[in-house]
Amino acid sequence: MTYLEMPLGEIATKVPGATAVLFSHKINFCCNGDMTLKAIMDKKGLNADDIIPTIEALASRGGAVQDWSQVDNKGIIEHILTRYHQVHREQLTELIRLADRVETVHGSNELCPTSLADHLINVRRELEQHMQKEEMMLFPMLLEGHSSIVTGPISVMMSDHEHHIEHIEKIYALTNDLSLHPEACNTWRALYLGLQEFISDINMHIHIENNILFARAINKEVIEPTGAVGIMSEDDIKEAEPEGVCCGACS
Numbered sequence: 001m002t003y004l005e006m007p008l009g010e011i012a013t014k015v016p017g018a019t020a021v022l023f024s025h026k027i028n029f030c031c032n033g034d035m036t037l038k039a040i041m042d043k044k045g046l047n048a049d050d051i052i053p054t055i056e057a058l059a060s061r062g063g064a065v066q067d068w069s070q071v072d073n074k075g076i077i078e079h080i081l082t083r084y085h086q087v088h089r090e091q092l093t094e095l096i097r098l099a100d101r102v103e104t105v106h107g108s109n110e111l112c113p114t115s116l117a118d119h120l121i122n123v124r125r126e127l128e129q130h131m132q133k134e135e136m137m138l139f140p141m142l143l144e145g146h147s148s149i150v151t152g153p154i155s156v157m158m159s160d161h162e163h164h165i166e167h168i169e170k171i172y173a174l175t176n177d178l179s180l181h182p183e184a185c186n187t188w189r190a191l192y193l194g195l196q197e198f199i200s201d202i203n204m205h206i207h208i209e210n211n212i213l214f215a216r217a218i219n220k221e222v223i224e225p226t227g228a229v230g231i232m233s234e235d236d237i238k239e240a241e242p243e244g245v246c247c248g249a250c251s
């Protein structure tokens, strides 16, 4: 299979450094994990020559990429909580402070990202609600092995993720694609640098949830209370489905 035919989630998982290349071309690999690289490039009008050689060079260079298939759900969830949930809370607090400061001081500059602070406050509120749903409901269900009843909550979380990406699009629109004014002050520079980091992190965060943790549960893998993972047989699946509850596959 060529990289053009490969799903984005697979490229992001298998090629060290590929996520940065996809990110630099604003290719949403987290919520479009099942879409092939060709499909998204056609949709966005991107040129394969600008992307494929770089992906191929990264793949041939090798290097370290986290093999999540070797990590149990407990390990993945701990990583999500410490590397992303906690970090997003810190990032947004500081970004809101910086955006407010830039708007107060440079509001008359036509390149000033007006209303960015208000938008980031909305982002923080929605992201906080989303992360609390994962922390208090979905992640405990995954850790306790309720594999037959997580499909609904997972689809709600994936829908939330699409909203997060729409929020990111609005950040790009408000900041003129994070283009800095030539004489931008250090606070303005720190704001755009911080936004770049936040956007990169939230892409990886959603990618790990959608394309690894949630995909694992949707594919009917057994999640033991210890976090260990194994594949369910068809008979096991029938036995695990509570009576009278449709898995949704027949509709």
Ligand SMILES: [Fe+2]
Residues within 6 Å of the ligand: 080, 084, 085, 131, 134, 205, 209
């Ligand atoms: Fe999360």
Ligand SMILES: [Fe+2]
Residues within 6 Å of the ligand: 130, 134, 157, 161, 206, 209
């Ligand atoms: Fe999430």
